[in-house]
Amino acid sequence: MKARIFVTLKNGVLDPQGKAIHHALEGLGFGGVNDVRQGKLIELDLADGTSDADIEAMCTKLLANTVIENFRIERA
């Protein structure tokens, strides 16, 4: 079973990596970019029967820093 975890910075948290990407896109001549935020995508290959609660525990205990990050779980 596959699960994908999307980890994104909460609104209001500074994102220097996103800012750098934004700046680089402008330098390459791409106009019309208002904002860039960078997050993480973690793909887990799990044993069948892994519960949603387990996946959520992985996120809160390790994968995301819930003080500054949100996470979203997508089972595939």
Add this chain to the structure above:
Amino acid sequence: MKARIFVTLKNGVLDPQGKAIHHALEGLGFGGVNDVRQGKLIELDLADGTSDADIEAMCTKLLANTVIENFRIERA
């Protein structure tokens, strides 16, 4: 207009970051994890009317290293 870019390592490319997460999950007692791959999620806030071709050009020129990475574009 928002677009999300998912950048993932191609199959066969070593992913030490994913291996580290895998190891850490096992250390925390989470069994049943077969594999972990880490990728990037880039959220773009674009001017309305930005074409798909522009977004794809951003990916190939800057956001993804197409030698070792795949990317997927999702418009929202």
